[in-house]
Amino acid sequence: MGSCEQCIVRQFSSLKALNKEELIKVANCKTSYRVKKGENLFEEGQHVNGVICIKSGICKIAKLTDNGKSHIVKLITKGELLGQRSLINDESLNLTATALEDMEVCFVPKAEIMSFFNTNPNFSMEVLRTVCEDLKEADNDLVNMAQKSVRERLAITLLYLADKFGTDEDQALHVQLSREELSGLVGTAVESCIRLLSEFKKDGLIDLVGKRIILKNERDLRRMT
Amino acid sequence: MGSCEQCIVRQFSSLKALNKEELIKVANCKTSYRVKKGENLFEEGQHVNGVICIKSGICKIAKLTDNGKSHIVKLITKGELLGQRSLINDESLNLTATALEDMEVCFVPKAEIMSFFNTNPNFSMEVLRTVCEDLKEADNDLVNMAQKSVRERLAITLLYLADKFGTDEDQALHVQLSREELSGLVGTAVESCIRLLSEFKKDGLIDLVGKRIILKNERDLRRMT
DNA sequence: ATTAAAATATGACAATTATCATAAAAATGC
DNA sequence: GCATTTTTATGATAATTGTCATATTTTAAT
Numbered sequence: 375m376g377s378c379e380q381c382i383v384r385q386f387s388s389l390k391a392l393n394k395e396e397l398i399k400v401a402n403c404k405t406s407y408r409v410k411k412g413e414n415l416f417e418e419g420q421h422v423n424g425v426i427c428i429k430s431g432i433c434k435i436a437k438l439t440d441n442g443k444s445h446i447v448k449l450i451t452k453g454e455l456l457g458q459r460s461l462i463n464d465e466s467l468n469l470t471a472t473a474l475e476d477m478e479v480c481f482v483p484k485a486e487i488m489s490f491f492n493t494n495p496n497f498s499m500e501v502l503r504t505v506c507e508d509l510k511e512a513d514n515d516l517v518n519m520a521q522k523s524v525r526e527r528l529a530i531t532l533l534y535l536a537d538k539f540g541t542d543e544d545q546a547l548h549v550q551l552s553r554e555e556l557s558g559l560v561g562t563a564v565e566s567c568i569r570l571l572s573e574f575k576k577d578g579l580i581d582l583v584g585k586r587i588i589l590k591n592e593r594d595l596r597r598m599t
Numbered sequence: 600m601g602s603c604e605q606c607i608v609r610q611f612s613s614l615k616a617l618n619k620e621e622l623i624k625v626a627n628c629k630t631s632y633r634v635k636k637g638e639n640l641f642e643e644g645q646h647v648n649g650v651i652c653i654k655s656g657i658c659k660i661a662k663l664t665d666n667g668k669s670h671i672v673k674l675i676t677k678g679e680l681l682g683q684r685s686l687i688n689d690e691s692l693n694l695t696a697t698a699l700e701d702m703e704v705c706f707v708p709k710a711e712i713m714s715f716f717n718t719n720p721n722f723s724m725e726v727l728r729t730v731c732e733d734l735k736e737a738d739n740d741l742v743n744m745a746q747k748s749v750r751e752r753l754a755i756t757l758l759y760l761a762d763k764f765g766t767d768e769d770q771a772l773h774v775q776l777s778r779e780e781l782s783g784l785v786g787t788a789v790e791s792c793i794r795l796l797s798e799f800k801k802d803g804l805i806d807l808v809g810k811r812i813i814l815k816n817e818r819d820l821r822r823m824t
Numbered sequence: 825a826t827t828a829a830a831a832t833a834t835g836a837c838a839a840t841t842a843t844c845a846t847a848a849a850a851a852t853g854c
Numbered sequence: 855g856c857a858t859t860t861t862t863a864t865g866a867t868a869a870t871t872g873t874c875a876t877a878t879t880t881t882a883a884t
Contacts, residue, residue: 437738437742439742439746441746443746445741445742445745445746447738447741447742458731459731459734459735462724462727462728462731463728463731463732463735465735468735468738468739469738491720491723491724491727492720495716495717495720495723498716498720498723498724498727499687499716499723501727502687502716502723502726502727502730503687503688505727505730505731505734506683506684506687506688506730507688508734509684509730509733509734509737510684510688510690510693512734512737512738512741513662513672513693513694513737514693515741516670516672516737516740516741516744517662517664517670517672519741519744519745519786520670520744520786521664521666521668521670521786523840523841524840524841525840552861552862553861553862553863554861561744561745561746562841562842563841563842563843564861564862565841565842565843565844565862565863565864566840566841566842568862568863568864569841569863569864571862571863572863572864584850585850585861585862748870748871749870749871750870777831777832778831778832778833779831787871787872788871788872788873789831789832790832790833790834790871790872790873790874791870791871791872793832793833793834794833794834794871796833797833797834809880810831810832810880
C-alpha cells in the first residue's frame with residue numbers, strides 16, 4: 375500500500391492541504407483498484423460514501439436525458455478528485471462517471487474526508503476553492519451553451535481538449551473520444567458534429583486521420599470562438 | 600445599526616452558522632444601503648472586497664455576450680448572499696449583478712468574512728454546502744440548456760419563477776421580468792420568447808394580462824418539461 | 825395631455841440544427 | 855479470413871430558432 379505522499383492526486387487536488395499525519399490516515403483506509411474502459415465509477419442516483427482519487431486515465435461525467443442521449447458535463451483526469459460535491463451535500467449523485475480509458479484510482483471513505491473538515495481549515499478552504507472554480511467554469515459553460523452556435527461550441531471543445539489533455543507532436547488530440555462522446559460534450563446531434571468536423575477539415579482548420587483529430591490551424595480555430 | 604440577529608439573510612444563508620459574537624462583529628462592520636431598480640450591485644471584471652447580503656428585492660446575475668445580449672445565469676432574492684465565489688477565489692467577478700426591483704442590502708467587508716473561515720468550521724461547511732448546491736444546479740441548467748428545446752426551457756423557466764418567487768392569488772407570477780430579461784434567462788431571442796408566450800396563451804397554458812404572466816394550467820406546463 | 829421613446833407583438837424569411845435514410849469504413853466475434 | 859456489428863460519414867428533408875421589418879401597445883418625459 376503506497377504512502378500517498380508522492381501521489382499525483384496529492385499534488386493537484388485539495389488533498390495538498392493535508393499534513394503528513396493526515397496523509398497516513400488516508401493511506402491506511404484507502405482502497406486502490408483499476409477500472410476498465412467503459413465501466414462506471416459512479417452512477418446517477420447512487421449514494422456516495424467516499425471520494426475517488428484519479429491516479430491515471432480519463433473519465434467522463436455525464437447525465438442521461440429523456441431521449442436516451444447523454445450529455446457530458448465535464449471530463450476528469452489524473453490528479454483530480456471525484457464525488458466531493460455529493461459527499462458534502464449528502465445527496466445521491468446527479469451524474470454518472472464512466473471511464474474513457476483504463477484507470478487507476480483510489481477510494482477514500484467518507485468518514486475520513488469529513489473528519490478533515492473539522493480539524494484542518496486549510497483543507498476546507500482548498501475544497502471550497504476547487505468547488506468555486508468548478509462553479510465559475512459551469513457558469514461559463516452555461517453561457518456558452520446558451521449563446522454560441524454549435525460550430526463555435528465545437529471549436530471551443532476541441533481547444534479545451536487540446537488544452538486539458540495535450541496533443542502529440544503532430545498536434546493530434548491526445549484524448550480519443552468517439553464522435554458520440556464529442557457530440558455529447560458539444561451538446562449536439564452526432565450527425566451535426568460529424569458534419570461540422572468534415573467542414574472544419576475542408577476549411578483547413580483540422581485534419582482527420584482515422585480517429586485522430588489534428589489541430590492544423592489553432593489560431594483560426596481560436597479566432598472562431 | 601441593526602444587530603443582524605433577526606435578519607432574514609442570517610436565517611437563510613451560510614451566515615446562520617455564525618455565533619452571537621461573530622454576528623456582532625458583522626453588525627459593527629457592515630454598511631447598509633439601498634439599490635434602485637436598474638442599478639448594478641456588482642460589475643463583471645470588478646474586484647470584490649466583500650459580500651452583499653440581500654435583505655429585500657431581487658437582482659439578476661448575468662453575463663454580457665459579444666453580440667451585446669446578456670445571459671441571465673440566475674436570480675437572487677432576499678435572504679441570499681452575493682459575491683461569495685469571487686471572494687473565495689480571489690478573482691475578479693465574472694458576472695454582473697443588477698437590481699430588478701429596489702433593494703435593501705448590506706455590505707460586509709472581505710476581511711471579516713475571511714476570518715470566520717479560520718475560526719468557525721461550521722461556517723466554512725455552510726458556505727461549502729451552498730456553493731455545492733449552486734454547482735449542482737448549474738450542472739442541471741447546463742444539461743437543460745443543451746438538451747431541451749426553447750419551448751421546454753420557457754416552460755421550465757416559468758415554473759422556476761413561480762417556485763422561487765411565488766404567485767399571487769390568481770396564479771400571476773410575482774416577479775416582473777421584461778420580455779428581454781425572460782429571454783435572457785431562457786437563453787433565446789426576444790422575439791422567439793414573445794412568440795412562444797403567445798403560443799402558450801393560445802394553448803391555454805398561460806394568460807397574459809399586461810405585463811403579468813398567469814400560470815393557467817400548471818399541470819400541463821409541468822408535463823411539458 | 826401630447827409627443828416621443830421604449831417595450832411588446834406578429835409576419836416573413838433565412839439560417840441553423842435535428843432527424844431519417846443510407847452508404848462506407850472500421851472494429852469485433854467466431 | 856469472413857461475416858456481423860458498430861462507428862463514421864454524407865445526403866435529403868423537416869423542424870426549430872434567429873433575424874429583420876413593421877405594427878401596436880405601453881411607458882416616460884415635457
